[in-house]
Structures are given as structure tokens and as C-alpha cells.
Amino acid sequence: MDYLGFMNSLKREVISPLYIFEGTEKLLMNQMITKVKEKFLPEEVEAFNFDYVEGDKVSLKQIVDLANTMPIMSDKRIVVIENPPFIMTVKNKEEKGEEKFLLEYLKNPNLSTCLILKVIGKVDKRKKIYKEMQSIGQIIDFQGLNREKMEQWILNYLKQRNVKIDAEALSYLIxxxxxxxxxLTNELDKIILYVQDEKITLDVVQNLVAKTSEINIFHLIDNIANKQGKKALEQLNISLSMGEAPLKLIHLLVRQFRMIIIAKDLLTTGYSEKQIREKLEQAPFIVSKVIGQGRKFSIEELIISLEYLLDTETKLKSSGGLTRELMENLVIKLCYQ
Structure with a gap:
């Protein structure tokens, strides 16, 4: 189930005794925890009936004790455990001896408690205790949003604040x-403060939104794919002027081109976008972007591009002060191979 399905169940006042929140979108997880509290815990009794604990600071037995505690002046208690080691790949010496307490609890969970295991990243699905949890609990997916959901999220966020946006600016924000x-929320808040009652335009977004290595690499590869040498060089110089190390840029480009090759190959063998996402273990929108970029290259061009990148990496490691020249030559080769 994704977070939208979870929200719908809350609207129907349906709540499970156990949830596993899994994924990279920490902000969404926190928003859903807030919604659970708003729905089932009156504000005046929250202090008595809400516990938020870091998983590495508490034993399995203590978690069970928290879950078995009855609510005070409320029908429900909410217990959140952040990054519990016992369902992650983290090694925990105490885990084996204490699993019995949680396994016993799972046979007869306290229906007055909503226990939320919040995993920022991935759970270890091989673990026996995880498989037991699946039988009584719900797994809520908080991986990165796909393009459609991202677009809707941005539009809803702006609508709540009575701010309008044009199509180009929206595409950039995606x-x-x-x-x-x-x-994204931090960047939107900054933009809203700047535009006040005016519409958000592409110029505003490009001028205000913080540039990151990954975003710059997406732009650089877009320019390379479109054979826009001048724009590609401009994008390269933006990255270098931001202090990005040339070798780091090479590594990011290699990673991106490898993802494009894998996605392109899987697509030709009949994989769906969802299956490709699972293989690459990347957020939905990144995979959509990678697939789109792959359509502009042949496999031969992609392989040659990797060879250029690895050759430039070798030269960078042995060059003196020629890093910018080597990087510019690389970009020209990638554009006009």
C-alpha cells in the first residue's frame, strides 16, 4: 500500500495494530504519523498516549512493553519506533534472544495500540520476524513519488497556499x-516567500532553487543527449564553479550512463517501468528520467560514452592542472561522437 491508500484508510477510521513505514520519503512518513495522531488522539491526552523512540535506544522487550501499555483517557495509543534494527540489515547482538517477546506479542497484539515501525530506507525482508509481521500488519511504501504523484503533490502544496505555477516551472520542480x-518543501517555501501573490515562473525557480550534483548531472546529460554542446559546456562550468570535483562528476556521469544502459536493455526485453525501478532500486521519477534519456542514445553510443568517461578518469588522475580542459573535451566528445 502507498501513502495515499493509507490516507484513505484513515479517512474511514480503519487502523491496524501494526504498520511498517518503509522508504526514503521521511517527510511523508512524518506527515502520516501526524495524521494518525490527529485522527485518533485528542490533543489534550497526546502526552500520555504517544511514544516516539529511536530503534537503537530500546530493546525488543521494551518495545513490547510500550505496545502493551493501555491508553489513558483515550481509545488509542500510538507508538513509533524509528529505524528498528531487528527488521533492518543492521546487526544487533540482543536481537536473537529477544525476538521471542515480539513474536509472542504478534500472536495477540494490543488492539488499543497502533505500533508504527518507521524504516528510513529498506527493511530486510529475509528476516523471519518481518515475515511474521506481514501477517498481522500493513506495509506502507514511502519510496520516491512517480512523476504524476509528484506533480499532484506540488500542485496540492501550492493550492493550499493560494499560489499558482506555470507548466515549465512545474516540470523543473518535478x-x-x-x-x-x-x-522540495524547503525550496517551495523559499519560492513562495519570494513570489508572494505572483505566479511562479521558470525563471524564478531556476534562480532560487538550490542546485545539487544530481540535478546538474540530469541537465548535463539532457544537453548531451540533445547534442547541445554549448549548453552542455555551460552546465559543466556551472558544476565546476560550484566546487564540484571533476572526479566526482565523472563518477556521477558513469553511474547515470550505466543506469541508462541497464534501463534501455531491460525495456527492450519487455520489462515494465515498475520492474525496471525495482531492478535499479531508484525513485520512480529518476527511472522515468533515465528511460527518457535512454531513448535518445543507441546502445553503441552509450558504451562509447562510458569508454570516454573511463579514459578521462584515468587522465584526470595523472594530469597536472588540465582538469577543466579534460572535462570540456570530454563533454564535446560525448555530444558529437
């Missing part, structure tokens, strides 16, 4: 959204 909603 790229920024690949960095995560927490980053």
Missing part, C-alpha cells in the same frame, strides 16, 4: 523532487 520531498 526534477528537483527527485531529491526528496523534504528538500
Amino acid at each position: 526534477i528537483v523532487g527527485g531529491e526528496g520531498l523534504e528538500f
